[in-house]
Amino acid sequence: MDVWLDLVTRFSRSCLTALGTLIGIAVLVSTLGLAKSASARITTRFDALAATEVVVRSPDEQVGTTEASSRASEPGPIPFDAAQRLAVIQGVASSSTYSHLKGVKEVRGTPVNDPTAASSRVEVVAASPQLLATVHGTVSGRFFDRFHDDRGEAVAVLGAEAAKQLNVSDVDRQPAIFLDGRSVVVIGILTSLGRKPELLHSVVVPDGLARGQYGLLAPEQVLVETRIGAADVVGAQVPYALRPDQPRSLEVVVPPTPTLTRDQVSADTNALFLVLGGISLLIGGLGIANVTLVSVLERVPEIGLRRALGARRGHVVGHFLMESTALGLLGAVAGTAVGVLTTVAVARLRGWPPAMDPWLPVLAPFLGAMIGLLSGIYPAVRAGRIEPIDALRAA
């Protein structure tokens, strides 16, 4: 209480004194915080998409084809309702089945065989309606929905390049294309894609149609988009959601963790900043020691008064130790706040997820208090040695 009053009455000086510790702690906290954030960062949009993509493959190469008649009675490892099953997993943003229909031999824009038309190399892909969301696609017209899927409607969505090759320019007049001679209505054209850019060259049909007309037995793979950072966790759960009976039968591809080189680079910068933070803490400590010493010399009459009023040497020493500790603590608390805010602000500017070890903002103020305490030892001992008579005479 008494110490508090002293600090308040010397408010501006207290603030300036605490500034050194404030800067030091702020540098330390923000350096460690940014290091943590940077190691969790995702530098580009491509990275963001790659880091959130989990692919589940059926190891059996034959599953996606129509030539699996020998095992026709045996369903493939991935169920068609994969998207619904995975939707309940925490961290899954969206998911979709994805199969190449290798069995479709012929894709044409016209019903008759036009020998002048360039032979098209258009792939046919079967997927669930969630595909559009999973690949971050935009579509003119519309994508097929659950209704088309369930009913096995003969509809398709074309990639923009595939549409050019097939001479489909707009979907208003419900143009048809022909897959192995069977007509399919084009209801939309994919104009851009976040992932799976090869879909621009593909024809996408609903799973339902592929099952009914083109002999798809089971999806070849499942594309899963996870929330940032959830890929590993989701990847571990996906097989159990899809095939609780045979989770090991599925191959799960999760994105690689950030590379070592990047960590190496930031480790060097971190070391530099930590040294800078340490130096400013040292300077902050010296500042506190200096100001406390000045304050002791300036307050010699007051120390004499305290002694005359019954203060023991220990009281005087304790008083100045508490003052310097409080200065260190105040500086460090403010510094921690500044450091945390800096971390959040920089992380936000760079688009990194802000991250910080939880012990950091808790321990930093204690570090400041320790520095204050250590800085106060010499001035406080000096104050304790002052003889009351000398002190009172000094006035």
Place this chain on the structure above:
Amino acid sequence: MTRRFGELQVLQPTSLAIPGGGYVAITGSSGSGKSTLLHLLGLLDKPSTGTYRFDGQDIAELGDDERATLRGRSIGFVFQAFHLLAARTAAENVEFGMLYQGVPQRERRERATDALERVGLPHRDTALARTLSGGERQRVAIARALAADARMILADEPTGNLDSVSGEVVLGLFDDLHASGLTLVVVTHNPEVAARALSPYSMRDGVLAPQLDGDGAGMARGVR
């Protein structure tokens, strides 16, 4: 007792008994040793030779901390320079005297209020010390000693920095305190101040002697 600083014998062998409830004045010019005597009386210093008994307790037997505690509990100081904490209020300064006695905050506040009333400053309790006049400051200093429940008040040139009117107020307070049973020791080189005391002494070159050449006021009241 004696007190020497190095080779310098500041206080020649001196014997002084101050009775409880006494009012002692010590006059003397600068360097006469009167402040040294006051510091000895106030437990701020230890005699080089001889013994000082405070309330029958030999001070030589007490350690630094014990002297500090005894000083805080029993002795109040009133200085020429007042020694208030300028940035705190009058009430806080009075409470400050009880800080090292472990008096609970609430009781400190009550005792401070009472003490300020005794010195005639009940309305100035929230004024910052630096805004008070000299006379008011000295009265706050006296209140600080009173609130701390001092039994002996040692005053070193209490009116030295005051105009005569304020000085008179302070001396009037001393008379009241004496009347209420407190022991007072006033060190001054102002003969008028010394004349108010019951037992005036004069000091010269470290030698203390009863003042016989006074104007008679002290004598009239009777030296013990």
